Amino acid sequence: MILGRKNDLYNKFLGFLIKKGKKNIAMKMLNSVFFDLSKKTGKSSCFLLFKIFKKLNVFVESKTLRIRRRIYTVPFSLTLKRRFYLIIKWLIDSAKTNKRKISFSKKISAEIFLVLKNSSLSKSLKLKALNNKNALKNRSNIHYRW
Numbered sequence: 745m746i747l748g749r750k751n752d753l754y755n756k757f758l759g760f761l762i763k764k765g766k767k768n769i770a771m772k773m774l775n776s777v778f779f780d781l782s783k784k785t786g787k788s789s790c791f792l793l794f795k796i797f798k799k800l801n802v803f804v805e806s807k808t809l810r811i812r813r814r815i816y817t818v819p820f821s822l823t824l825k826r827r828f829y830l831i832i833k834w835l836i837d838s839a840k841t842n843k844r845k846i847s848f849s850k851k852i853s854a855e856i857f858l859v860l861k862n863s864s865l866s867k868s869l870k871l872k873a874l875n876n877k878n879a880l881k882n883r884s885n886i887h888y889r890w
Contacts, residue, residue, distance in 0.1 A: 753793045756828045760836060773849045780853045785860065792860070799859050800831040800872055804879040811888055818888045819879040830875075835859075838867035 754774070761770040778789035785792065804819045805826070822830070839851040858866035 753797055753828060753831075754789075757832050760832045773852075777849050777853045777856070780850075781856060781860075784857060792856070795860055796835075796856060797828075797831060799862070800834060800868055801827055802830060802872055802875055803827075805830070805875060806878045806882055809888055816885045816888050817878065817882040818885045819882055820889060834868040834871045838871070841867060 758767070758770055758774055761774060763770070778792060781787075781792050782789055787795075803822060805822055806817050806819050809816050809818050835852065835855055838855050839848065842851045842855070844851065855866065855868060859868050862869070
């Protein structure tokens with residue numbers, strides 16, 4: 745089991761999966777996900793968490809601002825806390841959009857495996873690319889941040 749302050753991503757992931765205060769159920773699901781991934785890849789769960797963070801890490805996010813009756817899309821730099829949130833959100837959203845009739849833990853496991861393989865089928869990597877593309881497209885509006 746992965747616990748402690750060193751594994752903030754694991755704890756954030758766990759907090760994201762808790763429904764109605766059922767921490768045990770969320771912990772069992774997350775442990776089964778990382779157990780399956782460890783069997784497939786032969787790597788430890790801490791290493792897998794690090795690789796997930798490294799593959800899906802972004803430094804900018806585009807937000808819409810209304811300035812003088814006009815709407816602009818402006819790229820903002822992100823804090824570490826927000827980056828953790830986006831990584832987990834992209835993984836869970838891509839697992840929710842998966843329409844196969846398998847358990848949710850297997851959907852998350854499959855999505856994380858696709859991310860680790862750098863597969864073009866990964867919806868999380870597509871969301872990251874879309875985020876970066878949008879930030880690059882609107883970099884001329886960066887002066888509106890202030």
